[in-house]
Amino acid sequence: MSLKDEDYMRFALKLAGKVAGQTSPNPPVGAVVVKEGQIIGFGAHLKAGGSHAEVHALQMAGEKAIGATIYVTLEPCSHHGKTPPCADYIIEMGIKRCVIAVSDPNEKVAGRGITKLRDAGVDVELGLLQEKAEAVNAAFFHYIKTKTPYVTMKSAVSLDGKTATATGDSKWITGKKARLDVHEYRHKHDAILVGVNTIIADNPSLTTRLAGGGKNPVRIVLDTSLRTPVDAAVITDNQADTWIFTGKNVPDEKKKAYQQRNRVTIISLDRDQINVSAVLQVLGSKGIMSLFVEGGAAINGAFLQENLLNEIIFYIAPKLIGGKTAPTAIAGPGFQSIAETLSLRIKDVEMIGEDIKIVAEPKKE
Numbered sequence: 037m038s039l040k041d042e043d044y045m046r047f048a049l050k051l052a053g054k055v056a057g058q059t060s061p062n063p064p065v066g067a068v069v070v071k072e073g074q075i076i077g078f079g080a081h082l083k084a085g086g087s088h089a090e091v092h093a094l095q096m097a098g099e100k101a102i103g104a105t106i107y108v109t110l111e112p113c114s115h116h117g118k119t120p121p122c123a124d125y126i127i128e129m130g131i132k133r134c135v136i137a138v139s140d141p142n143e144k145v146a147g148r149g150i151t152k153l154r155d156a157g158v159d160v161e162l163g164l165l166q167e168k169a170e171a172v173n174a175a176f177f178h179y180i181k182t183k184t185p186y187v188t189m190k191s192a193v194s195l196d197g198k199t200a201t202a203t204g205d206s207k208w209i210t211g212k213k214a215r216l217d218v219h220e221y222r223h224k225h226d227a228i229l230v231g232v233n234t235i236i237a238d239n240p241s242l243t244t245r246l247a248g249g250g251k252n253p254v255r256i257v258l259d260t261s262l263r264t265p266v267d268a269a270v271i272t273d274n275q276a277d278t279w280i281f282t283g284k285n286v287p288d289e290k291k292k293a294y295q296q297r298n299r300v301t302i303i304s305l306d307r308d309q310i311n312v313s314a315v316l317q318v319l320g321s322k323g324i325m326s327l328f329v330e331g332g333a334a335i336n337g338a339f340l341q342e343n344l345l346n347e348i349i350f351y352i353a354p355k356l357i358g359g360k361t362a363p364t365a366i367a368g369p370g371f372q373s374i375a376e377t378l379s380l381r382i383k384d385v386e387m388i389g390e391d392i393k394i395v396a397e398p399k400k401e
């Protein structure tokens with residue numbers, strides 16, 4: 037049975053999904069070249085500044101690409117970025133047909149790649165498995181549109197919604213498999229964010245510890261008055277860059293002890309209290325395309341209050357903690373009426389070990 041267009045596009049989307057997180061601030065793209073029912077080339081964009089997916093796939097195909105079809109998860113670029121335009125290269129290699137999953141929202145590209153291909157006589161089709169391509173490119177599309185990072189909030193709670201016991205004990209609520217799953221998200225996100233209370237309570241390393249390695253995200257600590265202990269892991273372990281956001285009232289003298297560490301940067305906002313929207317603007321300006329928010333409750337509350345969440349992940353453990361004062365996942369003022377609450381669309385529910393993983397997104401108006 038010969039494979040259909042969808043099968044080849046699914047393969048290209050799988051390639052793109054596997055490089056998600058490696059390509060920032062570029063999109064993760066996959067490409068597959070097919071001729072007479074044979075796959076003759078495939079590839080993915082592996083890192084910003086490197087060859088694009090189409091180039092890898094076409095170089096693998098070589099001159100067999102003449103008269104072949106290429107499947108690409110994102111409209112081929114038509115501008116001279118860090119590498120020459122893929123649309124030109126597709127034409128030069130003699131491709132006859134180009135199947136594209138989704139066009140590029142980047143105003144430098146939108147539609148130009150397709151026009152260039154069509155003007156050169158390439159048969160172009162747009163929109164195959166578009167929804168899947170939009171999901172793979174969610175962070176990139178959000179970043180291109182807003183110049184701020186796509187925000188994923190993760191929380192691990194007991195069945196009764198607690199993140200620790202009343203005495204603050206939280207090790208561990210969810211099981212090993214769920215905690216390992218979290219590291220996949222750390223690898224995929226450009227930065228991870230916690231509040232200083234989490235640093236003080238847990239002294240987390242916030243690094244990616246997957247069996248096969250993985251990229252450590254930049255560690256962001258929201259710490260208005262710079263209470264992060266100078267001997268905290270995120271300051272001393274040299275495992276990843278750490279950016280501490282403070283308010284404007286921290287004396288320079290106090291910052292010195294941190295700034296001596298070569299991977300620690302202090303970013304003082306020109307405000308008394310840190311505001312998460314301001315933090316996202318700064319992160320976006322520094323090329324952070326995706327942000328993984330690991331709490332704690334006050335931080336989660338700030339992101340919820342300002343409606344800055346793009347994806348919400350809850351790991352729910354089959355445990356009951358109880359206790360009136362035991363902390364829950366989201367603090368802050370919260371909404372006063374049910375009508376004001378943030379309605380979500382559940383995207384995925386799955387068991388991870390003994391825990392339930394729920395992935396949701398704010399319901400589109």
Ligand SMILES: Nc1c(/N=C/[C@@H](O)[C@H](O)[C@H](O)COP(=O)(O)O)[nH]c(=O)[nH]c1=O
Pocket residue numbers: 191192206207208209210211214215218234238239240241242243330351
């Ligand atoms: N208590 C729990 C979590 N707790 C999450 C944060 O409070 C921890 O500080 C953070 O994960 C520690 O990061 P590390 O030092 O890099 O390992 N997160 C989870 O998924 N399950 C839990 O049961």
Ligand SMILES: [Zn+2]
Pocket residue numbers: 088089090112113121122123
């Ligand atoms: Zn390109």
